[in-house]
Amino acid sequence: MNKIREAFQRFMYGRYGSDRLNQAMLIVFLVCAMLDIFVDNVYFSVLLTSWEFLLVILIYFRVFSRNISKRYAENQKYLALENKVRRFFGKTKYIQQQRKDFHIYTCPQCKQKIRIPKGKGKISVRCPKCGAEFVKNS
Incomplete structure (x- = not known):
């Protein structure tokens, strides 16, 4: 062998x-x-x-x-x-x-994905990448 x-x-x-x-x-x-x-x-x-x-x-x-x-x-x-x-x-x-605990939104300017915790109501979101602000429901 x-x-x-x-x-x-x-x-x-x-x-x-x-x-x-x-x-x-x-x-x-x-x-x-x-x-x-x-x-x-x-x-x-x-x-x-x-x-x-x-x-x-x-x-x-x-x-x-x-x-x-x-x-x-x-x-x-x-x-x-x-x-x-x-x-x-x-x-x-x-x-x-x-997605169980967060909403995932995309920044309208730079297309960066941003996590927002659920259940906070209508909030203003500031993109950490480009600094753009937009309002979303959480």
Whole structure:
């Protein structure tokens, strides 16, 4: 068993290996495979099977690639996109949590978002960014 591991390590030396982009593609592959099991439509099944085939080829290509800088750049682009999506949903979740206790208004001049506590009646709001004042109900 130890010889097999050493042989595989020698084979993989100088190759890219796996990263987050490969993991994401593997998850997409597994989802396609599960959908393929439960779908009765022949055309949709053929489409899913072709996607599965392409994903497997692309995953193996990236794992065994010797062009490490190019695979690294691809992974960095994917991570930047993933980070944007995570920030968007995190921000949306935070705003929804804040809406329980606060009204969130946008400054008419600079578009800065401002939190105002609920239940204070009609109040004058001063924007901390640009200094504009406007009246809102809390």
